[in-house]
Amino acid sequence: MKKVRVLLLGAAFSADLHLDAYSRCRDLAEIVAICDQDPERISSLAGRYGLTDYQTFADFTQAIEKVECDLVDICLPNFLHHDAALAALNRGRHVISEKPLATTVADGEEMVETARRAGKQIYYAEDWLFAPAMGKAQAIIDEGGIGEPVYIRARECHCGSHSPFAQTIRSCGGGSMIHLGIHPVGFMLALKQNRWTELVAMTSGGLQNNMVHKNMEGEDWSACLIRFADGTSALLEANYLTAGGMEDVIDIYGTRGCLHLDLTFSSAISCYSIPGLSYTVEKAEITTGWSKPAVDERFNLGYVGEIRHFMACCRDGREARLGLRGEDGLMALRVVNLIYQSAREGRKIVNPAL
Ligand SMILES: NC(=O)c1ccc[n+]([C@@H]2O[C@H](COP(=O)([O-])OP(=O)(O)OC[C@H]3O[C@@H](n4cnc5c(N)ncnc54)[C@H](O)[C@@H]3O)[C@@H](O)[C@H]2O)c1
CATH class of the missing domain: 3.40.50.720 (NAD(P)-binding Rossmann-like Domain)
Known part of the structure; x- marks a missing residue:
């Protein structure tokens, strides 16, 4: 073929x-x-x-x-x-x-x-959307293993981007929410068929208002509470304050149980190294002492399934499946921009389309 x-x-x-x-x-x-x-x-x-x-x-x-x-x-x-x-x-x-x-x-x-x-x-x-852990979690949800999911907490956080373009709003589009938070935002929107109803957000604001990255134009901390048409709520967070390696974490609370997914630190290996390793997980600053070296990090983060x-x-x-089409990327971008608007104006934003 x-x-x-x-x-x-x-x-x-x-x-x-x-x-x-x-x-x-x-x-x-x-x-x-x-x-x-x-x-x-x-x-x-x-x-x-x-x-x-x-x-x-x-x-x-x-x-x-x-x-x-x-x-x-x-x-x-x-x-x-x-x-x-x-x-x-x-x-x-x-x-x-x-x-x-x-x-x-x-x-x-x-x-x-x-x-x-x-x-x-x-x-x-x-x-x-291609993380194998998410596939398994979905299967557990589908068999009724945690009842009806009602609340989700999802975040991507690390200590700061390696790329110079992430430092300015013109070249990045914002700070941690557009660069990292777009993952939990896109993921949640796909899970809920883009049917969000209202959101409210806060960010650190950028530059001198930031908590750590005082030279970065975009915010180094951001969080958003969002509700969906089926009544589910979510807390979505992104920050550049997180030392020790990238956190990609999703917690799903249902009426009969809960699920905790750790995409980056769920390795079956625990290692204590005095000399240090060549690599443990994305964005880990040091590799000495105790670590959880990733086993096939790229597969577990979904890149292989995605491509x-x-x-x-x-x-x-x-076309690609829901969550992976151009229009889904656009919806995630729109929501991120409304998150910024909500934080700037200090108010809740309601989805006019629903
Ligand atoms: N899905 C994910 O998990 C993930 C992870 C990292 C980055 N990204 C995204 O991937 C994109 C690239 O990020 P990155 O981390 O690879 O950045 P990077 O800084 O590591 O690499 C960017 C590359 O583009 C090249 N480049 C810049 N301007 C160019 C031009 N005009 N012509 C040709 N080459 C040019 C640079 O030389 C550099 O090699 C960004 O949009 C970022 O958000 C996604």
């Missing part, structure tokens, strides 16, 4: 997560070209996965123009998602967009509209 030919834009952190997943989907996809303004990052990334037969580009507009491919996978900084997606869609390519869909709602709307007009798909990369789903959809010319 014909493989999906992929042009990968970006060759750093998230591109590595995706390439790891592509290397486990060789039956479905092949990387035909990689673009990054830093050529060393391209060769180093390709080397790690044994790629030899691929084109390289420094300029993504040229790459999109010249490369014969089926899909453009955008692993570029947030503010470039819009321009790269428009160029790719107008060139007749399907697109994977990393989160957030864009830095502004207007840009996100233009992306979704361009895809519709071009008759092409935007696949929105919300990896949480496999997108490749199968692309091959069959169909």
Whole structure:
């Protein structure tokens, strides 16, 4: 069967997560070209996965123009998602967009509209929806194991982004809520078919008002209470205050029980190391002493399932499932922006559509 030919834009952190997943989907996809303004990052990334037969580009507009491919996978900084997606869609390519869909709602709307007009798909990369632990939790919920879920608490937190673009609102779109909180937001919206009814939020506010990151324009702490049409409530949190490694945690409370999911620290291994390890979990500052070294972190965070789903959809010319379409990325972006509005104005916001 014909493989999906992929042009990968970006060759750093998230591109590595995706390439790891592509290397486990060789039956479905092949990387035909990689673009990054830093050529060393391209060769180093390709080397790690044994790629030899691929084109390289420094300029993504040229790459999109010249490369014969089926899909453009955008692993570029947030503010470039819009321009790269428009160029790719107008060139007749399907697109994977990393989160957030864009830095502004207007840009996100233009992306979704361009895809519709071009008759092409935007696949929105919300990896949480493919975490194997979530699949198991859903099966437990489906068999009635915790009764009716009524309250969910979900958060992504770590000590701060590695990327310079995360420091400014123009290039990131905001602070911790758009960059990390978009995962719990997108995840909850998918779980509830986008049917949110009201929300209220607070953030640290950015710059000198931040708790720790006083030079970062966006907020380093944010939380939102949100309610859904079925009466379920959720507390969604994101912060850059969390030392010791990234926390991706989901707690689900039902009428007959509860579930606690820890996507990052649920390793079966506990290790005590005096010299330290080369790696334990994402964003851990130190690896000495006690740690929980991740066993296949990327698989457990959902990247492998996500790329496999997108490749199968692309091959069959169909849209992704709920939570993973361009319009779902746009809904998550809209909700994040309303979270910011609620925090700024100190008031509850009601969904006018419901
Ligand atoms: N789903 C996830 O869990 C997850 C994790 C990390 C990042 N992301 C998302 O992935 C995207 C990229 O983030 P990252 O962490 O990989 O960033 P990064 O800073 O590690 O990498 C970005 C790369 O883009 C390249 N680049 C920047 N401008 C360019 C241009 N004009 N032309 C060509 N190359 C250019 C840089 O040289 C760099 O190699 C962001 O949108 C981020 O939000 C998602």
